[in-house]
Amino acid sequence: MLRIISKRKAIKPTRLRVSSNLSQELGFDTVDVVDIILEIERNFHITIPDEVPLSTVGDFVTYVATHTPSHDWAA
Numbered sequence: 001m002l003r004i005i006s007k008r009k010a011i012k013p014t015r016l017r018v019s020s021n022l023s024q025e026l027g028f029d030t031v032d033v034v035d036i037i038l039e040i041e042r043n044f045h046i047t048i049p050d051e052v053p054l055s056t057v058g059d060f061v062t063y064v065a066t067h068t069p070s071h072d073w074a075a
Contacts, residue, residue: 001061002016002057004040005022005036005057005060008035009026009028017057018058020057022036022055022057044067044068046067046068
C-alpha cells in the first residue's frame with residue numbers, strides 16, 4: 001500500500017504517516033489520487049466506490065484492510 005502511494009510522487013515510503021493528507025501535505029492532485037485508487041483496485045482485486053472519502057494514507061489503509069481477505073495483504 002505504501003509503495004503504491006509513494007511511487008506516484010517519488011516519495012520515500014518512510015515519509016508517509018497514517019495521518020498524512022495526500023493533497024494538503026504531500027501535494028497529490030485529483031488525478032494522482034484516482035491513479036492510486038486504480039492501482040490499489042488492480043493489486044487488491046477490489047472496487048472502491050467514488051463516494052468513499054479517501055484523503056489520508058490511513059483512509060486508504062483502513063478501507064483496503066476492511067475490504068480484502070487477510071491473505072491479499074501479503075501481495
